[in-house]
Amino acid sequence: MPTVCCVPSTDAAPARHRAGEPGFRRAAIALFAAGVATFALLYAPQALLPLMASQFAVSPAAASLSLAVSTATLGLTLLFAGWVADAWGRTRVMTWSLLAAAVLGLASALAPSFPVLLLLRALEGVALAGLPAVAMAYLAEEIHGASLGLSIGLYIGGNAIGGMSGRLIAGFLADVGGWRLAVAGVGALGLLCALAFMRLLPPSAHFVARPFAPRRLVRGMRPHLTEPGLLRLDAVGALLMGAFVAVYNGLAFRLEAAPYGLGEAAVAAIFLVYPIGSFSSAWAGRLADRVGRRPVLPAAIALAGAGLALTGAHALPLIVLGVATLTAGFFAGHSVASSWVGRRSGGLGSAAQASALYLLAYYGGSSLGGIAAGAAWSGGHWAAVMIVAGALLGAALLLSLRLRRTPPLRASSAYAAAEATA
Numbered sequence: 001m002p003t004v005c006c007v008p009s010t011d012a013a014p015a016r017h018r019a020g021e022p023g024f025r026r027a028a029i030a031l032f033a034a035g036v037a038t039f040a041l042l043y044a045p046q047a048l049l050p051l052m053a054s055q056f057a058v059s060p061a062a063a064s065l066s067l068a069v070s071t072a073t074l075g076l077t078l079l080f081a082g083w084v085a086d087a088w089g090r091t092r093v094m095t096w097s098l099l100a101a102a103v104l105g106l107a108s109a110l111a112p113s114f115p116v117l118l119l120l121r122a123l124e125g126v127a128l129a130g131l132p133a134v135a136m137a138y139l140a141e142e143i144h145g146a147s148l149g150l151s152i153g154l155y156i157g158g159n160a161i162g163g164m165s166g167r168l169i170a171g172f173l174a175d176v177g178g179w180r181l182a183v184a185g186v187g188a189l190g191l192l193c194a195l196a197f198m199r200l201l202p203p204s205a206h207f208v209a210r211p212f213a214p215r216r217l218v219r220g221m222r223p224h225l226t227e228p229g230l231l232r233l234d235a236v237g238a239l240l241m242g243a244f245v246a247v248y249n250g251l252a253f254r255l256e257a258a259p260y261g262l263g264e265a266a267v268a269a270i271f272l273v274y275p276i277g278s279f280s281s282a283w284a285g286r287l288a289d290r291v292g293r294r295p296v297l298p299a300a301i302a303l304a305g306a307g308l309a310l311t312g313a314h315a316l317p318l319i320v321l322g323v324a325t326l327t328a329g330f331f332a333g334h335s336v337a338s339s340w341v342g343r344r345s346g347g348l349g350s351a352a353q354a355s356a357l358y359l360l361a362y363y364g365g366s367s368l369g370g371i372a373a374g375a376a377w378s379g380g381h382w383a384a385v386m387i388v389a390g391a392l393l394g395a396a397l398l399l400s401l402r403l404r405r406t407p408p409l410r411a412s413s414a415y416a417a418a419e420a421t422a
Contacts, residue, residue, distance in 0.1 A: 154282055174265070303332065
């Protein structure tokens with residue numbers, strides 16, 4: 001298991017990892033595997049929603065709870081996970097988080113009823129909370145600033161591959177042996193990724209433990225909750241994720257209904273567009289490092305909106321093209337917004353707390369977007385789902401344009417110079 005080490009007592013701490021160096025490669029692969037496990041475990045039920053609705057005799061909105069409860073508990077637990085990581089160590093928290101989530105994923109395959117399945121999925125969200133916010137804080141501490149955008153882009157690319165592989169495995173195994181085999185298969189993938197993470201992740205060299213002090217932590221959160229730029233970035237993350245989950249949740253019901261009539265495996269194959277998100281997130285990270293985040297973020301959201309518009313077509317190839325375009329724009333926007341949070345929060349205190357607040361909003365958007373999509377499908381089918389997703393993307397675009405005029409923080413001259421390049 002990776003060990004936690006604080007800043008050595010020497011005059012100078014070890015240099016942070018740069019792109020091309022062995023430490024950067026190990027960290028990038030380890031966090032890529034962690035991203036795969038996180039999104040695979042979290043979103044595996046998405047391809048199974050129509051099957052679960054049928055087998056458990058529940059509505060589309062109720063079936064969506066199998067996903068929504070996990071993202072909700074993950075978001076609510078993120079703040080506490082960040083506090084624990086500040087005191088206990090980044091690598092230790094991330095490792096136990098992945099292992100516990102994989103075990104709960106395997107246990108979910110044995111759920112005797114829908115309420116028990118929801119309980120296990122809620123616990124899985126709690127377990128997964130130890131990974132996302134802490135991962136970005138680890139990268140902010142251990143990766144050189146010039147390579148930070150690329151490293152976060154690669155991590156989010158792992159999320160994209162995880163989202164694809166989890167849904168593909170679930171869809172194909174569901175056709176073979178039902179939803180239980182599907183969920184168990186994704187749990188096994190999560191366990192393999194957790195073992196790879198333990199083997200590869202470099203230990204923390206720049207982490208300084210902070211004793212758990214609730215009053216200090218609450219005071220430390222206040223700047224993050226009142227800084228306009230960070231609040232706008234949090235809202236952009238929530239709106240982007242809400243629109244993304246709404247489209248993918250509704251898509252499963254749309255493609256299994258007439259006139260398409262696709263089965264679970266065929267619907268899951270749509271998620272083969274997910275690698276586009278890996279490329280777009282890494283590309284957007286590099287572009288943001290070069291030209292700044294202010295122009296890149298609204299461009300990414302506009303790209304996602306164009307993809308949503310294409311899904312309104314009736315021809316299946318155009319629907320797939322639209323979903324691919326939406327996916328590219330979403331992951332590019334999320335990559336830019338999340339790395340911007342890391343840069344902007346540097347002058348305010350704990351990067352882990354800022355990341356946790358961003359992801360609290362992000363996963364909150366996922367839960368609400370998924371439930372809204374289920375209700376929209378029941379009320380107006382795909383046209384209603386598009387209205388919900390379009391409203392969310394439109395609000396995100398307006399906020400991103402407002403962020404272009406948001407001045408950098410002035411906490412310190414060095415920090416202000418770095419944040420101004422965002």
